[in-house]
Amino acid sequence: MPEPLLRLQGVKKSYPSPAGPVQAVRGVDLTLEAGERLALVGESGCGKSSLARLILRLADVDAGEIWFEGVNIIQMSDRALRPFRPRLQMVFQDPVAALNPRRTVFQAIEDPLRVHQRPDRAATVARLLAEVGLEAGLGQRYPHELSGGQKQRVGLARALALDPALLIADEPVSALDVSVRAQVINLLGAACRNRGLSLLFIGHDLAVVRHLADRIAVMHLGEIVELAPRARFWTGAAHPYAQALLAAVPATTPAEAAAKTPFVLQGDLPSAVAPPAGCSFHTRCPHAEPRCRTIPPPIVQLAADHWARCHLLTPGAGTPSLGSGGPAP
Amino acid sequence: MRRLGLGGWVGLSLVLAFVLIAIAAPWLYPGDPQDRVGRALIWPFEDPALPFGTDRLGRDLAAGIAHGTRVSLLVGFAAAAAAITIGVVVGSLAGYLGGLIDDALMRLTDTVQTIPGFVLALALVAVLGAGVGTVILAIAVSSWTGTARIVRAEVSSWRERDLVLACRAMGMGHGEILFRQILPNIAAPVIVLASVVVAVAILVESALSFLGFGDPSLISWGAMVAEGRGLLRRAWYVAAVPGAAIVVVVVAISLAGDALTRALDPRRG
Numbered sequence: 001m002p003e004p005l006l007r008l009q010g011v012k013k014s015y016p017s018p019a020g021p022v023q024a025v026r027g028v029d030l031t032l033e034a035g036e037r038l039a040l041v042g043e044s045g046c047g048k049s050s051l052a053r054l055i056l057r058l059a060d061v062d063a064g065e066i067w068f069e070g071v072n073i074i075q076m077s078d079r080a081l082r083p084f085r086p087r088l089q090m091v092f093q094d095p096v097a098a099l100n101p102r103r104t105v106f107q108a109i110e111d112p113l114r115v116h117q118r119p120d121r122a123a124t125v126a127r128l129l130a131e132v133g134l135e136a137g138l139g140q141r142y143p144h145e146l147s148g149g150q151k152q153r154v155g156l157a158r159a160l161a162l163d164p165a166l167l168i169a170d171e172p173v174s175a176l177d178v179s180v181r182a183q184v185i186n187l188l189g190a191a192c193r194n195r196g197l198s199l200l201f202i203g204h205d206l207a208v209v210r211h212l213a214d215r216i217a218v219m220h221l222g223e224i225v226e227l228a229p230r231a232r233f234w235t236g237a238a239h240p241y242a243q244a245l246l247a248a249v250p251a252t253t254p255a256e257a258a259a260k261t262p263f264v265l266q267g268d269l270p271s272a273v274a275p276p277a278g279c280s281f282h283t284r285c286p287h288a289e290p291r292c293r294t295i296p297p298p299i300v301q302l303a304a305d306h307w308a309r310c311h312l313l314t315p316g317a318g319t320p321s322l323g324s325g326g327p328a329p
Numbered sequence: 330m331r332r333l334g335l336g337g338w339v340g341l342s343l344v345l346a347f348v349l350i351a352i353a354a355p356w357l358y359p360g361d362p363q364d365r366v367g368r369a370l371i372w373p374f375e376d377p378a379l380p381f382g383t384d385r386l387g388r389d390l391a392a393g394i395a396h397g398t399r400v401s402l403l404v405g406f407a408a409a410a411a412a413i414t415i416g417v418v419v420g421s422l423a424g425y426l427g428g429l430i431d432d433a434l435m436r437l438t439d440t441v442q443t444i445p446g447f448v449l450a451l452a453l454v455a456v457l458g459a460g461v462g463t464v465i466l467a468i469a470v471s472s473w474t475g476t477a478r479i480v481r482a483e484v485s486s487w488r489e490r491d492l493v494l495a496c497r498a499m500g501m502g503h504g505e506i507l508f509r510q511i512l513p514n515i516a517a518p519v520i521v522l523a524s525v526v527v528a529v530a531i532l533v534e535s536a537l538s539f540l541g542f543g544d545p546s547l548i549s550w551g552a553m554v555a556e557g558r559g560l561l562r563r564a565w566y567v568a569a570v571p572g573a574a575i576v577v578v579v580v581a582i583s584l585a586g587d588a589l590t591r592a593l594d595p596r597r598g
Contacts, residue, residue, distance in 0.1 A: 056498050085500035098491035102513045112499040155495075162499065 003070045005198050006032040006055070006166060011064035013047075013054055020273045024050035026222035027064070034165065037192055037199040039213035041206055041245060045269050047222040048202045049093075052170045055200070056090055057081055069165070086116055086162030091188075093171040095151035099143040105129075105154050106139035112161045128157040132187060149180035153187065160191060166198045167191075173208060185212055207249045210234075215305075218242045221272060221280040228306040238300075238308040240285050241265075279311060287312055337588020343581035351398040358392035362548050366392070370564050381570045384556060390570050397550040397571065400543075401531045401578065404464055408530035411469035413523050416476025417512070423477070424484030425507050435481065438474045446471035450533055454542045461544045464537055468530045476522050483515040517590045524586020528579040535575050550575050 008030040014021040024047040032038050040048050053059045055066060057073060065072050073084060089112075092098035099108055109128055113121045129136055132153040143151055152172060159167055169188060173181040189212050192199045203209050209216065216233045218226040218241060226239040237243050244265045251257035267284050270276050276283050282292040292311050300313040333341065350357070365387040366379065373382040373390075381390035423434040450467035457463045487493065488511070496506045537543050538551030550571040557568030 053494070056494075058494050058497055082500045085498065088498070090495070090498050092491040092495060094491060098495050100492055100510050100514070103510075111496070111501070115499055115501045115505075158495070158499075 003067070004031040005034045005036075005069060006030075006200075007065075007067040008051075008055070009065040009067070011051070011054060011066060012062045013050055013059065014062060015050075017273065019271075022272045023222050023275060024272060025054065025061075026275070028219075028222075028224055030217060030224060030227075032166070032198055032200060034198055035192075035196050037189075037201065037212060037214045039201045039203060039209035039216045040219055041203055041209060041216060042219035043204055043269055045272065046219045047272070048204075048219055049170050051219075052090065052168050052200070052202055055168060056088055086112070087165045089159040089162060089164040089167055091152070091155050091159045091167065091169040091172045094175045095148065095155045096143070096175075098155055099151060101143055103142075104139065105134070105141050105143070105146070108143075108154055109139075109157045109161055112158060116162060118162075124161065125157075128161055131160065131191065132157045133183075147180070148176045149184060152176060152184050156184070156187065156191065160195070163195070164197065166200065168200045168202070170202045171204070172201075174203070174205075181208065188212065205249075206245055210249075218245065221270060221275055223280060223309065225281065225310070226308040228302075228308075232303065232306055236302075236306075238302055238306075238313055239281075239310050240287055240312070241281050242308070279309075333588040333592055336584045337591070340581045340584025340586075340588060343577060344585045347398050347402060347578050347581070350395050351402050354392075354395040354399055358389065358395050362392040362396040363388060370560075370567075372564070373566055373570070382564075382566060384553075384567045385560060385564075390553070390567070393548050393553050394550070394571060394574050396548045397553060397574070398578075400461065400547050400549045401534060401575075404461060404468070404534040405527040405531040405582070408465045408468035408472070408534075409523050409526040411465065412473040412526050412530075413476050413519065415469065415473035416522075417480050417519065419473065420477040420480025421484050421507055421512065424481040425488055425503070425511070427485065427488075431481070431485075434477070438477050441471070442474040444471065447533060447536065450537060451540075451542065454537060459542055459544055461547065464534055464543065467537075468533050472526050472529060476519065476526070479518050479522060480515060483518065484511055487511045487514060517593055520593065521586050521590050524582050524589075527586075528582045531575065531579055531582075 008028050011025055011028045013025040014023045026047070028051060040051070042048055050059070054061050057076075061074055064074075066074050068084065068088060071084070073081060076084070103111070106125055109125045110121050113124055118124065125139065126136055129139060134150060134153050134157070138146065138150065143154070146154065155172075172188065173184050176184060185208060188199070188201075191197060199212075201209055201212055210230075213230055215227065215229050217224050218239060220241050226233070226237060226242045228237065233242070234246070237246050244263050247263035263286070265284055270280065270283050278294045279285070279288070279292045279297045282288040285292065289311065295311070297309050297311045298314060299307055299309050301307050302313065366389045367376065367383050367387050369383060369385050369387045371379055371383040373380060375382060379389055379391065381394065383389060419434050419438065423431040449471045450464070453467040453470070454463050457466070484507070492510060493506055496510055534543065534549065535551030535554070538549040539555045541555065543549045543552055553571035554568050554575075557564070557571070560567050
């Protein structure tokens with residue numbers, strides 16, 4: 001099997017806090033093929049953004065490996081990493097915070113090209129502005145003169161400037177008005193298709209990623225609890241947490257509404273300083289059993305490309321109604 | 330034209346006027362301003378050739394003011410430039426690098442800040458001897474702490490923004506992130522502080538000269554006020570004219586600094 005574009009293996013990261021180390025990422029394994037679009041979903045504080053920063057080497061992992069284009073980028077120095085930087089770019093959640101208020105749109109998009117000494121920068125910037133649907137005249141404007149959607153387009157143009165192989169989009173539309181979200185999502189999808197780009201889309205709203213992702217990974221408290229292709233996920237999500245996220249997506253057709261099972265999560269995300277023993281979701285899981293409170297759940301393979309981390313999917317004292325059941329570990 | 334406001338225009342015009350006077354002083358009033366030009370204590374406007382009158386020794390006060398402008402502005406701007414440079418370097422290193430370097434630099438700042446600036450200036454002048462260079466040095470080493478604190482706070486808050494992550498993700502070096510991306514954004518508070526430091530430096534220089542610690546070979550507003558101190562009852566203008574010059578230049582610099590902050594912010598104007 002050829003090496004995927006991106007492969008994470010046992011990635012862990014914790015941050016110090018007055019209450020003790022916050023375990024933001026607690027052992028993540030994930031692969032991303034070239035040209036694939038993967039959505040990483042979960043609620044605020046589950047470690048999605050931390051994971052994005054680790055992949056970009058904006059923070060250093062505590063343990064684990066991150067392989068990008070066949071190279072483990074974990075041990076690389078900043079200098080050695082520099083040639084890899086253009087291959088891996090990111091779009092940030094809040095375009096206001098990610099753009100420099102004192103640099104024009106042109107300068108913002110030119111910055112990455114200048115840093116890597118690319119030729120024909122003015123022409124490249126003009127081409128990028130057109131690609132993200134901004135008028136050439138906007139180049140001389142400052143960020144505060146643009147709308148939220150326009151700012152995020154500038155953020156996208158800047159990320160695309162170096163022609164990356166992988167684009168990480170960290171909640172790129174959460175800070176935008178609902179009316180412009182679809183435009184930015186479509187733009188992102190079009191950029192990935194036209195450029196054959198891999199996308200790691202981080203979000204908390206399944207409705208947003210529905211039309212964008214090839215595969216969906218659900219993250220809960222620093223762990224990936226379910227990983228499935230989009231179509232399989234939408235009809236057969238196995239983990240109770242994934243089902244809860246799905247239940248929160250508004251139905252778009254009467255048939256969908258009728259098929260929906262009402263399921264509302266109770267309580268908040270448990271503390272990442274002291275994650276619950278056993279399954280991290282047991283405090284909120286409506287189906288929790290005694291073993292869920294003590295034994296960490298196994299990873300169960302439900303199909304060739306469908307995994308979930310849940311006791312209820314294994315034969316035992318569980319309720320078999322939840323999933324199709326998998327091979328015993 | 331961006332809005333400067335009435336105060337801004339007045340302040341900038343006055344600062345410009347003082348700068349022109351300082352440059353033109355040797356041509357306006359050739360020769361030594363300490364020379365006697367007429368009888369003692371001619372009141373202002375008595376003699377059209379001597380608009381500010383003369384002091385106890387018959388020296389032209391207008392010539393003294395013009396030549397004193399050179400010293401005041403030189404000390405004010407040079408000391409402020411040095412203080413702001415030290416403050417920006419210390420503050421950016423502390424704010425950007427954080428950790429132990431931050432702690433060390435900030436404790437140094439605390440230490441310098443606990444020493445009263447004027448007393449430090451007096452001590453330095455007493456040790457190194459009176460002279461314009463000493464006065465500039467004394468003011469610079471005692472007035473960079475405010476800048477260092479503000480710059481550190483601003484840089485460390487900018488450092489946490491996604492902008493810096495975006496720059497690092499594109500492979501930009503730390504020097505460029507700090508100088509090209511962060512520092513231009515904190516120019517506004519630094520310019521305000523610079524104007525305050527210039528004003529304070531002019532005041533400190535005047536106070537040192539008033540106490541007789543100024544450069545004895547140069548005429549200075551503070552020394553002129555000291556000169557007129559004994560004549561307050563008989564000829565108050567001898568102290569009031571240089572005193573007014575000090576007040577006007579300090580207010581003008583403050584107004585100009587305020588206006589520049591507003592004019593330099595791309596989000597306004």
